[in-house]
């Protein structure tokens with residue numbers, strides 16, 4: 001079971017964006033990477049197109065290794081370690097500190 005998935009709120013715990021919080025926009029489970037909104041931004045030059053009518057430089061998120069991320073627990077108010085718990089034969093993710101269940 002993946003501990004981090006799309007839509008999760010995570011905290012960056014290492015690298016140049018350490019301390020930033022964001023939402024997982026996309027997961028790449030094969031390589032243990034994820035794209036987090038506003039994290040690991042790089043500038044990219046783009047040509048004029050429908051999407052970018054002015055062309056020029058845009059900022060895009062590059063995937064970040066999930067070992068640099070922690071799930072944000074709203075109850076603890078910070079990044080937390082995630083445990084897996086069995087509930088009626090269904091696996092659920094819980095906060096190891098306070099037991100908060102993640103959707």
Ligand SMILES: [Zn+2]
Nearest residue numbers: 073076095098
């Ligand atoms: Zn917690």
